[in-house]
Amino acid sequence: MSTAAATAAVRKPSALGAFYASTIGKKWIVALSGLVLVGFVIGHLVGNLQIFLPPAYINAYAANLKALGPLLWAIRLGLFVFFVLHVVNTIQLRQRSAEARPERYAVERKKRATKASLTMIVSGLILLAFIIFHLLHFTLTAIPTANVHVMEPFTGGERHDVYKMVVGGFQNPAVSIFYLISMGLLCLHLSHGFQSVFQTLGLRTAKLGPLLNGVSIALGWFLFLGNAAIVLAILFRFVK
Amino acid sequence: MSTLSPSKTTSDGVMEDTLDGHVPKGPIENSWERYKGEVKLINPANKRKHDIIVVGSGLAGGSSAATLAELGYQVKCFCYQDSARRAHSIAAQGGINAAKNYQNDGDSVYRLFYDTIKGGDFRSREENVWRLAEVSRNIIDQCVAQGVPFAREYGGALANRSFGGAQVSRTFYARGQTGQQLMLGAYQALSAQIHAGGVTMFPHCEMLDLIVIDGHAKGIVVRDLWTGEISTHLAHAVVLATGGYGNVFFLSTNARGCNVTATFRAHKRGAFFANPCYTQIHPTCIPVSGDYQSKLTLMSESLRNDGRVWAPKKAGDKRPPQQIPEDERDYFLERKYPSFGNLAPRDISSRAAKEACDQGRGVGESGLGVYLDFAESISRLGVEVVRERYGNLFDMYEKITGENAYQQPMRIFPAVHYTMGGLWVDYNLMSNLPGLHVIGEANFSDHGANRLGASALMQGLADGYFVLPYTIGVYLASDAGKKMPKADDPQIAALKNDVIARQNLLLNIKGKRTPSSYHRELGLLMWDKCGMARNRDGLQAALQRIPELRAEFYQNLNVTGEVGGTNQALEIASRVADYLEFGELMCFDALHREESCGGHFREEYQTKDGEAQRDDENYAYVAAWEHKGVGQTPYLHKEPLEFKKAHLAVRNYK
Amino acid sequence: MNLTLKVWRQKDAKSPGRFETYAAKNISSHASFLEMLDVVNEDLIAKGEEPIHFDSDCREGICGTCSMVINGLAHGGQKGTTVCQLHMRFFHEGDVITIEPWRAKPFPIVRDLVVNRTAFDRIIQAGGYVSVRTGSAPDANAIPVPKGNAELSMDAAQCIGCGACVAACRNASAMLFMSAKIGHLGYLPQGQAERSRRALAMVRTHDVEGFGSCTNQYECEAVCPKEISVAYIARMNRDFAVANLKEALGAH
Ligand SMILES: Cc1cc2nc3c(=O)[nH]c(=O)nc-3n(C[C@H](O)[C@H](O)[C@H](O)COP(=O)(O)OP(=O)(O)OC[C@H]3O[C@@H](n4cnc5c(N)ncnc54)[C@H](O)[C@@H]3O)c2cc1C
Ligand code: HEM
Ligand code: HEM
Ligand code: SF4
Ligand code: F3S
Ligand code: FES
Numbered sequence A: 001m002s003t004a005a006a007t008a009a010v011r012k013p014s015a016l017g018a019f020y021a022s023t024i025g026k027k028w029i030v031a032l033s034g035l036v037l038v039g040f041v042i043g044h045l046v047g048n049l050q051i052f053l054p055p056a057y058i059n060a061y062a063a064n065l066k067a068l069g070p071l072l073w074a075i076r077l078g079l080f081v082f083f084v085l086h087v088v089n090t091i092q093l094r095q096r097s098a099e100a101r102p103e104r105y106a107v108e109r110k111k112r113a114t115k116a117s118l119t120m121i122v123s124g125l126i127l128l129a130f131i132i133f134h135l136l137h138f139t140l141t142a143i144p145t146a147n148v149h150v151m152e153p154f155t156g157g158e159r160h161d162v163y164k165m166v167v168g169g170f171q172n173p174a175v176s177i178f179y180l181i182s183m184g185l186l187c188l189h190l191s192h193g194f195q196s197v198f199q200t201l202g203l204r205t206a207k208l209g210p211l212l213n214g215v216s217i218a219l220g221w222f223l224f225l226g227n228a229a230i231v232l233a234i235l236f237r238f239v240k
Numbered sequence B: 001m002s003t004l005s006p007s008k009t010t011s012d013g014v015m016e017d018t019l020d021g022h023v024p025k026g027p028i029e030n031s032w033e034r035y036k037g038e039v040k041l042i043n044p045a046n047k048r049k050h051d052i053i054v055v056g057s058g059l060a061g062g063s064s065a066a067t068l069a070e071l072g073y074q075v076k077c078f079c080y081q082d083s084a085r086r087a088h089s090i091a092a093q094g095g096i097n098a099a100k101n102y103q104n105d106g107d108s109v110y111r112l113f114y115d116t117i118k119g120g121d122f123r124s125r126e127e128n129v130w131r132l133a134e135v136s137r138n139i140i141d142q143c144v145a146q147g148v149p150f151a152r153e154y155g156g157a158l159a160n161r162s163f164g165g166a167q168v169s170r171t172f173y174a175r176g177q178t179g180q181q182l183m184l185g186a187y188q189a190l191s192a193q194i195h196a197g198g199v200t201m202f203p204h205c206e207m208l209d210l211i212v213i214d215g216h217a218k219g220i221v222v223r224d225l226w227t228g229e230i231s232t233h234l235a236h237a238v239v240l241a242t243g244g245y246g247n248v249f250f251l252s253t254n255a256r257g258c259n260v261t262a263t264f265r266a267h268k269r270g271a272f273f274a275n276p277c278y279t280q281i282h283p284t285c286i287p288v289s290g291d292y293q294s295k296l297t298l299m300s301e302s303l304r305n306d307g308r309v310w311a312p313k314k315a316g317d318k319r320p321p322q323q324i325p326e327d328e329r330d331y332f333l334e335r336k337y338p339s340f341g342n343l344a345p346r347d348i349s350s351r352a353a354k355e356a357c358d359q360g361r362g363v364g365e366s367g368l369g370v371y372l373d374f375a376e377s378i379s380r381l382g383v384e385v386v387r388e389r390y391g392n393l394f395d396m397y398e399k400i401t402g403e404n405a406y407q408q409p410m411r412i413f414p415a416v417h418y419t420m421g422g423l424w425v426d427y428n429l430m431s432n433l434p435g436l437h438v439i440g441e442a443n444f445s446d447h448g449a450n451r452l453g454a455s456a457l458m459q460g461l462a463d464g465y466f467v468l469p470y471t472i473g474v475y476l477a478s479d480a481g482k483k484m485p486k487a488d489d490p491q492i493a494a495l496k497n498d499v500i501a502r503q504n505l506l507l508n509i510k511g512k513r514t515p516s517s518y519h520r521e522l523g524l525l526m527w528d529k530c531g532m533a534r535n536r537d538g539l540q541a542a543l544q545r546i547p548e549l550r551a552e553f554y555q556n557l558n559v560t561g562e563v564g565g566t567n568q569a570l571e572i573a574s575r576v577a578d579y580l581e582f583g584e585l586m587c588f589d590a591l592h593r594e595e596s597c598g599g600h601f602r603e604e605y606q607t608k609d610g611e612a613q614r615d616d617e618n619y620a621y622v623a624a625w626e627h628k629g630v631g632q633t634p635y636l637h638k639e640p641l642e643f644k645k646a647h648l649a650v651r652n653y654k
Numbered sequence C: 001m002n003l004t005l006k007v008w009r010q011k012d013a014k015s016p017g018r019f020e021t022y023a024a025k026n027i028s029s030h031a032s033f034l035e036m037l038d039v040v041n042e043d044l045i046a047k048g049e050e051p052i053h054f055d056s057d058c059r060e061g062i063c064g065t066c067s068m069v070i071n072g073l074a075h076g077g078q079k080g081t082t083v084c085q086l087h088m089r090f091f092h093e094g095d096v097i098t099i100e101p102w103r104a105k106p107f108p109i110v111r112d113l114v115v116n117r118t119a120f121d122r123i124i125q126a127g128g129y130v131s132v133r134t135g136s137a138p139d140a141n142a143i144p145v146p147k148g149n150a151e152l153s154m155d156a157a158q159c160i161g162c163g164a165c166v167a168a169c170r171n172a173s174a175m176l177f178m179s180a181k182i183g184h185l186g187y188l189p190q191g192q193a194e195r196s197r198r199a200l201a202m203v204r205t206h207d208v209e210g211f212g213s214c215t216n217q218y219e220c221e222a223v224c225p226k227e228i229s230v231a232y233i234a235r236m237n238r239d240f241a242v243a244n245l246k247e248a249l250g251a252h
Helices: A003-010 A015-021 A023-052 A055-067 A070-100 A120-139 A162-170 A173-200 A209-235 B006-013 B031-038 B059-071 B109-119 B126-146 B178-196 B261-268 B301-305 B332-336 B346-358 B375-381 B383-401 B456-476 B490-508 B515-530 B536-556 B568-592 C033-046 C118-127 C147-157 C164-168 C175-186 C195-209 C219-223 C231-248
Strands: B051-055 B074-078 B199-202 B205-213 B216-224 B230-234 B237-240 B279-285 B308-312 B370-373 B410-419 B436-438 B621-626 B635-640 C003-009 C018-024 C096-100 C109-111
Touching: A015 A023, A015 C231, A023 A055, A023 A070, A023 A162, A023 A173, A023 A209, A023 C195, A023 C231, A055 A162, A070 A120, A120 A162, A120 A173, A162 A173, A162 A209, A173 A209, A173 C231, B031 B126, B051 B059, B051 B216, B059 B074, B059 B178, B059 B199, B059 B456, B074 B205, B109 B126, B126 B178, B126 B456, B178 B199, B178 B456, B178 C118, B178 C147, B205 B230, B205 B261, B205 B490, B205 B568, B216 B237, B216 B490, B230 B490, B237 B261, B237 B456, B261 B436, B261 B568, B279 B301, B279 B346, B301 B383, B308 B332, B308 B346, B332 B346, B346 B370, B346 B410, B375 B383, B436 B456, B490 B568, B515 B536, B515 B568, B515 C033, B536 B568, B568 B621, C018 C033, C118 C175, C118 C195, C147 C175, C164 C175, C164 C219, C175 C195, C175 C219, C175 C231, C195 C231
Parallel strands: B051 B074, B051 B237, B074 B199, B237 B436, C003 C096
Antiparallel strands: B205 B216, B216 B230, B279 B410, B308 B370, B370 B410, B621 B635, C003 C018
């Protein structure tokens, strides 16, 4: 492209629009939304770990959340927006990058890139499938499993026995295995993704790098072990 | 011409009309100021109507193209590399001189001027050197403003180091990559002008001929090295900034693509070639390791700040260096030149190393090497300080040789590095061909018979940023300078066809030998007969051999591929063809100059203790050669050198 | 030593390419990788075949011309080494070596292993400089530069523009190259005036040229012959966001 054409194309209508359209702008959005999602999964796990306490705890927790009413919806909407932004932008960037490397190398070797970093889109997309399934499973209870047993139907204001629902859900080995795989991918996704956020937001320095990598991997494992503990405990009937 | 004896040639070739360098009259101290005050200016609106071709994007070409465009001229800039940033200036390591006196060690314009004149063994033009020393200060200001990350002291001020041939510390540096950083500064200035539309850049385009119309340089013929397309470009004036011709030796510290083609083609079209025999051999390069070798790598002269050069005292001593006790080592530079020691100028240090090797005291497998030892500095300063100063050079040394110079001394040997000779130019940096300006290493101007370290970068940038942009106005303001040839002038098409024919000629020989094999053979011959030391018999033998080799080249050359498209074999062949003619001119000049001075060491002319013996009576002139046809005796034009400020003296570094 | 080479041959950008196999015989272990190819090429020309085209100039690791992927790693993957500085002592008798060009859409193949990297020049032209008119500079020591910043600036300024970062990046992203220039100028007081403008112009040109986006693989740093740190990418990401914010708020 000639210099003149390049300059012409470089000029974009609005500053924020240009930021959103740029590679680095999109990266920022992926990172920021990723961070929000990380916050959610951590909180979610902590909440869910109450499954190891008597049923009243987690049920009360769920009820309290519900009681937030419109605020809950606002939070859900926010989460949804970040989620969509995350997914849409990562897919767009991946597409762009695939176009930038139309021909692959006959021999592929890497020195620094990791399995996790190279498969973000795969782990991400499976996570997308997981989340859809998960919403159908527990939020919309649209997945019929042998053990689905909700004490009372969803009639406004009625008590909703989350404890039973979850325990029932994971007694099905097929479902549990799918969850475990997904949790593994979440671990992979975040073991790269978490430190990556700092790089994208310009907070990573050469000195901080190794520390961030360590924290990132630890976070991945924490989420995996925490979530898997719930699934396995139910599957093997430690929690009934 | 090999059949002619030199004396006969000299009397035969000398033209009585001597050349005029057009230097400003009057006292030298403010000659440049006066010149600038008196020189004709071109008004901004008219500048836009002038096209200038700049061939070369190195320090000289890049800086001049950027500055000319800033002034308003329409510039077309060419380089053979795929990007302007890769010009060979990028490889300079050590530093750039400037008479800033930031160290408060007594430096001044006069001192830099005098060091340069003396370093050049009194074979350069005083006024040019004075101007160079004067503008050296502006260069540093300019480069710092561009963002060149020169080394700094803790207080934030610029740091300096010492270089050969000077007793003050005036060399500015950016680690071991000074040339790279200055180059990127010029490249960025050029890039800004390309963006602004003042410069049109033609990378991967090699100039293969100069377009001369009615005696004036008005354009060039180039080959696009990617598409193979041959095209012509016209302008009001042409600037050559195409670097040196060190690759005539095949092995040198120059980049592979460095060539004499641009300047030699201009020479064949009428430009005088001055002092081609002045070539510089750099003392500290990594020794040759085998016949596959494609180039030699320099270890910056700055290493001699902290490294000590030595060879074993005993001939044939093959013990590893650590096992040679202190009293069996000969620190020959410190011994021979106590006041300059390891920082003696390049020509002198190179010859001293050669002398040690000739005496059988050379080290390494080939016996062609001496040690450069850091043990003493490492124990004095600590490894860390040494690493900070030279880390990248030590790494480079290890990559190439597989040896760790922190633990054992480096092995070094002299190698061809720089060419002081070049196209003749006057004070305006214009050659005898009106319209043709020559800057940087491509011209002959400022370094006489030997260049001091860190002065080539200074000269390239001085020419490009601060001198040519003024002096080119002299020609452009003249009537001839305002003229632009018509694109359909038949002379232009004829030149283009000539270039195409030359390319086809090379392609159609279809012999057996590769272009590089001729280059290698020519290079060995030149190194042997016209290298660090020369003598009459050797030069005559070379003058005998080169035409033979050239004849064989045109019979037995094999160039694969075709004119169109990318063809690296053809690129090489075309450059070698020019070297095969140029090498002859070089030997001819070396033979004619019956004295030793700077980088030109004639074995017949030396003092009892082996130092160069100048002959000021007969040779205090610039030898500018005029081409008279391939294989024909060139004409010699003499520009006498007068020394009003720096008085002729024996060059003594003891 | 004797080696087998599988080399990508392609006449020009439009023609299809393919691998050809060549034998490299009697190679000295002191030779550089490019000298090994020179030897192979001399044989090819002697046989009347066209040599393998590859780029090189300085052959000492500073001009950034040489460029090839060897066994899947840009420049052969030796720490801090360009291919012209890669020596045969790192290979073994009988090795099979696959040699490919840089592969990226913005770097179309010129011939064989030679690619067109002029997109890099256009990124610099967009803003990779300090605008300063020749002759208008103040005294060089007028503005002190803290040694630490000068060093950080110099670390980045060492970039040789070779393109290995793009070649190695699975996204063919030029972030490391670009961040090196932005870091070089951004750590110096002289570079501040145009800091935002530079980041905006360069990144936007990068995108227009068709380079991919960075997903923080750090592979670029691993193959960079000048070992430029990805910390400069982080800094550029920040500069770019700040610049956009300033632009959005009209703070220019
Ligand atoms: C290894 C090394 C280290 C050095 N270290 C120092 C040092 O520390 N200090 C110092 O002062 N000097 C040093 N020098 C010398 C100095 O680097 C050079 O003399 C100087 O950079 C030359 O600059 P230039 O602009 O004249 O030419 P170059 O930088 O060589 O540029 C030549 C330009 O012309 C172009 N060109 C050439 N031929 C053609 C053609 N036929 N058609 C089109 N374009 C063409 C090239 O593409 C290039 O752009 C060193 C030199 C070497 C080799
Ligand atoms: C074993 C692990 C998990 C368990 C036991 C679990 C359990 C639950 C339950 C019970 C609900 C429904 C809450 C309600 O409707 O009251 C829920 C909702 C949800 N879960 Fe999970 N979950 C797990 C893992 C995950 C993971 C890894 C993610 C994301 C990556 C996730 C994302 C969500 C989302 C987005 C909702 C909807 C929240 C809302 O309705 O506001 N869950 N989860
Ligand atoms: C559901 C579909 C998802 C997809 C398709 C997806 C995809 C991706 C991809 C491709 C990246 C790399 C982008 C980059 O580094 O620039 C990425 C980064 C990231 N993702 Fe996801 N992801 C998904 C879900 C999630 C979820 C649920 C979380 C939260 C826990 C998450 C957290 C992150 C984080 C933190 C990053 C790093 C951002 C950065 O690079 O700075 N992703 N994601
Ligand atoms: S950043 Fe490194 S790999 Fe990229 S162009 Fe610069 S030197 Fe080459
Ligand atoms: S390898 Fe590519 S993904 Fe980013 S960190 Fe380097 S540009
Ligand atoms: S050829 Fe110059 S860096 Fe390799």
